[in-house]
Amino acid sequence: MEESVRSSSPVGEATPHIDLRQIPRPAKRTPRAVVAEDSSRKTPSTAWEAHYRAWVIGADVLATLVVIAISAAIIDKLELHNMHAIGTIAAVLCALPASRAWSQRVLGEGAEEYRRLGRGLVTAAVLVALGGLLFGALDVQPWVFIVVPVIALITFPQRYLLRQVLHRQRRQGRCLLPVMAAGAPDTVADLIGRTRTEPHVGWRVEAACTFSGTGAERDTGEVDGVPVVGRLDELAEHVRRGGYRVVAVTADQYWTPQRLQQLAWDLEGTSAEMVVAPVLMEVAGPRLNVSSVLGMPLLRVTAPRFTGGRRLVKEFVDRCASALLLTVLSPLLLMIALAIKLNDRGPVIYKQRRIGRDGASFTMFKFRTMITDADKVRKTLEKDNEGAGPLFKMRKDPRITKVGSMLRRYSLDELPQLFNVLYGRMSLVGPRPPLPEETKKYGSDARRRLLVKPGLTGLWQVSGRSDLTWDQSIRLDLRYVEDWSLALDMVILWKTVRAVVGGEGAY
Template sequence: MLPNRLALLDAACISVAIGAAQLLRFGFQSDDVIVTQRVQPNYWVVSVAIAVLWWLFLTAWNSREIRILGAGTEEYKRVTAASLYLFGGIAILSYAADVDTARGYVGLALPLGLALILIGRWLFRRRLAAGRRQGKFTRRIVILGGPGAVEHLCRGLMSAPEAGYVPVAAVMPGFRMEAPNGQELPVPVLSVSTNLEGILGAIEQGDADAIAISSGSALKPRLIRELGWELQARGISMIMAPALTDVAGPRIHTQPVAGLPMIHVTTPKLEGTKGVAKRTFDILSSGLAMLLLSPLLIAVAIAVKLDSPGPAFFHQDRVGKDGAPFKMHKFRSMVVDAEARLEALRAQSEGNGVLFKLKNDPRITRLGAFIRRFSIDELPQLWNVFVGEMSMVGPRPPLPGEVATYEDYVHRRLMVQPGITGLWQVSGRSDLSWDDSVRLDLYYVENWSMMQDFVILFRTAKAVVGKDGAY
């Protein structure tokens, strides 16, 4: 059902793009889209042919496959690849056949059509995610593995309902039906059998659409292969879920060796050309932002001075890359003796146990409440970015006192420059628990890419306007 709806949406987007390109470039004429010395075809027919081919290319690239809908970037990658291959093929054929293709027509059709299809897919994904949160358009999945792997994968899938996988049961070959630590699993255990018949019986009992095989199971490779054959015959998908946590797709590469799928996990490096690209982007974006926002920065500085006694700016010690200290700049949003009054309020903290947060903090000034709500108080950090102490995107800049309490693994947050915004900013901000805050920062450090930075910046605007977790 979902692929059929998506096919109609693609057809509509392609039709609008091709029709618009035809009319904008040639009007209602039909004799000069493609010109050769011998042939002058009907160019509305050419447009229809391209539209049909475009739709077929999206089908051939499996861009409507149910398993990629709703989460991740694979859907968008396939749409983009199919579109570029189509028009690349048209260009090659035009050259080989000595056909003069109108550049204006292609220059309109490709970007317009690709933009419409991607926007359509994004809107479709939003509706799909909303439906899946209500229990619609989902796939029932049985998880096979050890107790720890079952619990981890089950909770992970439950935290991402937009992916469309609903864990309904577990199969734990070689273990006991009850949880060994006394804590019940989030789903019922249907079988602990290590033979094929017992596992298949549990899958049928769970009425599963798919089975996810994780780590910790006592199954031999031959039995897993036979299980795959049986699942194929029953139309049930088999998903391998290795024990990899917080690893982004671009870091995973599969290489077949002697019939074995070897999974390579690469580590991104913020050095070399990538590091230069990130730093160049930081300098250009922060410099341009300060230039464009200079009237606002001056106005806010004056307003802060007039609103309450004290300086316009607040400077605070923070810890940067590799533990280097620096002064982080903000517009002052609290009274001048705010730091001295902190200890008296610490018992009322509504933060996550490490960070102090108080929604109705009495130290916040009238103007301060407004500029904090819309993150205007953080704009002076653009200077920190410009001089290289921070980045536009990165982990949250910690206080020295926080760093002193870090466990060893948490110090990995300091491997990159802290950012004005980051995954923590677009995922709840002050409402996050300490563990979630650390997990998001480490995920960013270990999966960094420029594309991810652009996505975070785009999502930051939405988070700031929505005022989620800002106080």
Template structure:
């Protein structure tokens, strides 16, 4: 089973790999999911009801004309809207068990359900030719949405806390060849959060050892492909994850799914495509033939216009608010060591275009000249130079690096349009010259002040993981995802990980 090693999810909160408990079976599996979904329904219903009651009282108090009570100022109409709102949260599957506990999908569906509800309300205003109170749209909708999102956030925090003790997790067995199984188990440990507890693995061929070493954890080998049903029954697993392609082909997977149906055990297939194109994968049956479509990524269009608007508003607001802080830090840098307060360096941006990136100087002024003398101490790889105790870093520089304050001037690059608030890490020309063919896809969009690389360990990441995260972001980014990354960046700045 797992050792209590602290890990980080891709979209969510810090978690710990669960330690098995004596009563873990009571709080894991399908039964806990039913209880948890029931609590989500009750919470959503209570928050929506509270919002509508408060809005009705406020509208009654603020209304001076009887006509404003013809639709939503009336308690009966408020009840109707509350029922529709709650119904939309169910109809749009905001409590889908595959989404709860991790990722941005749960929050996005709550936002979509709320938007559809109030779109329908607006149509009712027009259809009934009712003037209606504007306050209902400008107060009730945002207030209710914030409450719903806060409720989901609170339950997710509770769920992550429970996962530390091995509670409220779906038990899974991962099956396949050794290499694919090791990769999938490692990714589940790092990214799944309050979702899966790998209770064992089943490997192709003969079982020659009792456990599979995955990082620092030894995961029990519970059998092979011939004994998977017995392993599921013995472990009480809720799902079986097929890691990669099996030598036995699709016929074996189909027969396995029929066998697992008898025990209500889910079958999950981990496709290699999900590393890059997960959100763009759609399965469309054609005459009984399930075809997996990978939709084309979009690098232009309306979403990018919205992203640019957020960049301008966000960077301008941040620069105005943080100008005194930046000024104080510049003075501290100059007093600590000789040289300018700012460090300017050429970086590669969207489409391979060069731009000048601004940072607070965190190293001695001769840092770039001294780099060649330190190459033999490189703790990174052939592409990136990393040195945990770099002698070129100044006293003030070490502190501002720890809390990522040296990157605040990049807000100016965002305002100019060289960078975005969220995006891939801005590379040096030397790094780009060593890119493999597919790695150049990082340059399809603007680099960012923060991104998945920063909230998942920064310098602690190896090169392959850094590239994987950047490519995933480039092809699958969303406005909601950007907001979540920015929120998590604030948390990482307060509790730095991998910053040196």
């Protein structure tokens, strides 16, 4: 067996010469003096990243110290060498960085930031509990079940407020990462359009490279107003000279695995992060995992799960939250009902058949916002329809009453749907509940919306509401169905409050 693994070269024969120059190497690094000079030039454009991260860390640490100090005064009467307080501080300040809750890559965008923050605080609570068992301090229950949750109640809104400040800066054209886009002109133009319509992401495409070094039209040097600075084979050289923070690789036949790997090598030693857009499908979130099989990197896309433990948690939260909200909002519901009744003496609740999970129909409840014979009058208004796809919408619908106009602006007419959530026919978050006539026109893709319960709110609610096109509404609902997570639900619920208060896109 030993002979089988020995070299086949005869003993005494010279070892074959290996030409090290043939081994692919990263591009030669820029001399230190030049790097220092470039860094000083590009620091102002990205210095905000370190400042924002410092603010996030400082806010988390301050909230932790204040909550623990107050808790120590209440629970342990500020005893000297209070090990409960010291242990909780150590647990939180170790668990958050260990959970990468302060990673610069997730700060300011997406649900991943909140997911990591929650994971870190749960880890801190577990550490405090284990510490109590290890050292025989069995009176740590208040620190596990009260103090750490209170820290969460403060740090989560803090993160949100800091993010809103950052997003406001980005909408004003500040705190943006300079991006180099590289790909076909049409895919580069799509990326540019998305970054402009959603500036909160923090990208600003400042230059582009295409295969021919020209724009969408052969005689132009721009793509959607962004200058084309060179060809794709010159990309690394332009990135090094320009000091870009992100290299966004979009679809183009030029890109092969070998060329992408070489580009990654060439970008080593620069401040640029290489981002490759997946062009095969629009899937994101927890369903995507990168793994290696036989040395080949593969992007694994797991099947969406519509059952299981997380869905049971969602069901439990839906029922409990709807019952609590109906109890708390009962005075408001009575006032709205009285206003509708006094307005025209008509019925208070409007009932309508909608389609729920797996195509089952149910009766959806809403406060009536239109005249009593609105369905009959609609036939005379079909020519003025402004709705997208099979939807009927009018910005100035003459059927809406004065009370109904106010209710619609702030989505108060939808509050009775909490009864649908309580009965288990709807969810707090999900796709928009469709009408039966809508579902008859569904294609195979749109029918996937029926795999989950419809929601009182959803991505469509926080992304434009009635201002969305039909295709945009379908895309958002499908994205929710495919990439659902508990963290995403929390983000949508939080954003719904802001959208409703602002009355954005409602009519």
